[in-house]
Each structure stands twice: as structure tokens, then as C-alpha cells.
Amino acid sequence: MAVSVGIVGATGAVGQELIRLLHERNFPFSSLKVLASGRSAGKEIRYKDETFIIEEATPESFDRMDIALFSAGATITKTLAPEAAKRGCVVVDNSSAFRMDPDVPLVVPEINPEAVRDHKGIIANPNCSTAIALMGLAPLHQAFGLKRFVACTYQAVSGSGVAGMQELENQIKAWSEGKDCPPETYPHPIAFNLFPHVDVFFDDGYTKEEHKMLNESRKIMSMPDLPATTTCVRVPVMRAHSIAIHAEFEQPVSLEAAREAIAAFSGAELCDDTANNVYPTPLQFSGKNKCGVGRIRIDSALDNGLAFFVVGDQLLKGAALNAVQIAEEVVRLQA
Structure with missing residues (x-):
């Protein structure tokens, strides 16, 4: 099952690891969109022989997107994650914005993968420590x-x-x-x-x-x-x-x-x-x-x-890897 994926905060250290892990773990993405703030729009991110053009993250960015991996801080997440979920996109968020929200599962796949089933469009990634x-x-x-x-x-x-x-x-x-x-x-x-x-x-x-x-x-x-x-x-x-x-x-x-x-x-x-x-x-x-x-x-x-x-x-189990593992569980449940 191929899915369309977006990364919000692609220019940061965690964003770079997300791009690498999606490729190295053979995540089944049909397309990969890299998103950041308006000041980064138009810049390039390279991974091996691929070049990704950064787009400004807006609510419309998530139209026809299946999964969005957020690593952009709580303020941006609180604004954009509900918009993405409203459009049918599953958000895996690395910030603290929704971790303690009772309606948002907080997931470490080795421990509580079953919690992914209960998501309502947003799944939280825990703090690194x-x-x-x-x-x-x-x-x-x-x-x-x-x-x-x-x-x-x-x-x-x-x-x-x-x-x-x-x-x-x-x-x-x-x-x-x-x-x-x-x-x-x-x-x-x-x-x-x-x-x-x-x-x-x-x-x-x-x-x-x-x-x-x-x-x-x-x-x-x-x-x-x-x-x-x-x-x-x-x-x-x-x-x-x-x-x-x-x-x-x-x-x-x-x-x-x-x-x-x-x-x-x-x-x-x-x-x-x-x-x-x-x-x-x-x-x-x-x-x-x-x-x-x-x-x-x-x-x-x-x-x-x-x-x-x-x-x-x-940057891996404390952030990007755990997020990708959650996304893999989402895909597995949707298959």
C-alpha cells in the first residue's frame, strides 16, 4: 500500500533524519512532500541523488496527503495539525502540543502499538528522554x-x-x-x-x-x-x-x-x-x-x-525513528 507523505519542519535536524529513514527503511511512499516556513520555501534539500523543493506549510498542503510527519514545534503544530487531520491526513507529531491530550494517543511502538488504533487524526511522539x-x-x-x-x-x-x-x-x-x-x-x-x-x-x-x-x-x-x-x-x-x-x-x-x-x-x-x-x-x-x-x-x-x-x-529513537515507526504501524493497520 503506497501512501503520500509530507514532512513539516524538513529543514531541521529531525526533519533531515526523517527523510533518510523513510528511504532507508523502504517506507511505502508514493510521493514525499517537504514543508517548512515561508522563509525556506523554494530552497532545495538533497538526499543522495534526489532533490526536494521545500514548500511553505499551509492548510492546503495536506490536501490528498495520507500521512504527515511533524517536527516543527508546538506552536505551528497546534495550528496546522488539526487542519491536516480535518483533510483526512494522519499526523504523527514530534512536538509537545498534543502529547497529554486524552484524545491523542502517545505511542512508542515497542510498548503500546495498539494505541495507534485509537487515533482521531493525530498521534503524538513522546519526548526524546x-x-x-x-x-x-x-x-x-x-x-x-x-x-x-x-x-x-x-x-x-x-x-x-x-x-x-x-x-x-x-x-x-x-x-x-x-x-x-x-x-x-x-x-x-x-x-x-x-x-x-x-x-x-x-x-x-x-x-x-x-x-x-x-x-x-x-x-x-x-x-x-x-x-x-x-x-x-x-x-x-x-x-x-x-x-x-x-x-x-x-x-x-x-x-x-x-x-x-x-x-x-x-x-x-x-x-x-x-x-x-x-x-x-x-x-x-x-x-x-x-x-x-x-x-x-x-x-x-x-x-x-x-x-x-x-x-x-x-534524533533517532528520541524523535525521527519513533515517528517513522508509528507511521509504519499506521500503514500496517490500513493495509
Whole structure:
């Protein structure tokens, strides 16, 4: 079944990955339209031997379009996604615009693919750190029954798109030349630095990013009362987020069963042999579709607890790959 596809926000880092993944995964598109703001209209995007001409995203762009992959921010999505859905186009949205809307499924295909059936024209893609964390948490939940978790993220600058990646590169270059390069994208210099500040702060002292992991994890895993707490940290890593997780479970845990659960899970790669310095790192998992899970150990502070480390490419499983996987599920259900 061939479908017509559009990408909204095609000029961004995630948009570029969407184009690549649609081709490399042999997504059955009959046509591919790349859309962005009016200031980018008419510019070209190249993928191998193909050239795509960017068109301005308007409500009419979605006439006779089957699936639209949005990666353009919440403001644009809130305006254009309902217009696309009104025209019969299924929207897979990477922004936070509709994630917690009770009428919009929030989907990680390895965990809750059945939720795709319930869409009313819009399907939400989770936040990057949530999707990556769940590649470790979900299989362990299936094995032992998750009770609560604590997470600390180490988030790459790719989470801020091209601007964040460019700022890190510019500051490293300036430092090597003995020059000053004041921050523009971030509140502090990111080169050779880190800060516990990802997204805006709320009155309770948590950031929006930290609230996302709690609320989205609850929705995806159908655990509305799941207790969790998170600290999100921006680190001078170009690509791939890392997350240290301490989780408590309902049932007794064992390292052997935990490793078996991770190894059998389709979204994860077991990377856990500390005797040989084997554990997941951002450099290792940049550009990989699967997320690495390692440093698995019995948690010394929790009953039936496990501590572990998850690493995943923010632009892939944290964004573009998950969106394409959702679109693949949409096509499968329509076939």
C-alpha cells in the first residue's frame, strides 16, 4: 500500500533524519512532500541523488496527503495539525502540543502499538528522554512490574536542534583558539560544562522536561499513578542522550532475568560487561536505531531495585525513528 507523505519542519535536524529513514527503511511512499516556513520555501534539500523543493506549510498542503510527519514545534503544530487531520491526513507529531491530550494517543511502538488504533487524526511522539528511558524501563516492567523510578538524564545538545549543536562546536573551536564565544542558545557556556537546566522551570522547581518524563511515561505505560522523579542535565555531548535510572519493582529481581529481558526487547541492545569496560556511551550509540542498556546492578537503596544506564540517539529513537515507526504501524493497520 503506497501512501503520500509530507514532512513539516524538513529543514531541521529531525526533519533531515526523517527523510533518510523513510528511504532507508523502504517506507511505502508514493510521493514525499517537504514543508517548512515561508522563509525556506523554494530552497532545495538533497538526499543522495534526489532533490526536494521545500514548500511553505499551509492548510492546503495536506490536501490528498495520507500521512504527515511533524517536527516543527508546538506552536505551528497546534495550528496546522488539526487542519491536516480535518483533510483526512494522519499526523504523527514530534512536538509537545498534543502529547497529554486524552484524545491523542502517545505511542512508542515497542510498548503500546495498539494505541495507534485509537487515533482521531493525530498521534503524538513522546519526548526524546522519555522514549530513550523507556527502552530500559519497559522490558524490566514486563519482567518484574515497575513500582517507581528515579532518573537523571545527561542530554546531548542535539536536543536543541541544529542551534545547540552549532553552539557546542563554536565554543569548542573558540576555546581551542583562546577566544571568547558567549552563549546564545543556552543560559551558560556548554563547552566543557554542564547544567541541570533543560527547558523552562515550573513553580515546583522542576523543569518542563522533567515533568514530561513523568507524565508521558505514565501515559505510554498505562500507569497513571506511577511515582517518579527526574533531574534533567544538559551536557557537552553532540548527539545521543544518556539516562541513569534507579527503579523499584513489585517482584523480586535478578540480574540474569533483567539482562534476558533487555536482550529480548526489540528496542534495546544489551551492553553490559563491566569486566571488559562494556557499557553504553553516546559516541557508541550515535546513529544507532536501538538504545543501549548496561551497568545493570542490584540497587543498594531500593527493595527489589535495579540501577542501570540507558543511551539512545536523540534524533533517532528520541524523535525521527519513533515517528517513522508509528507511521509504519499506521500503514500496517490500513493495509
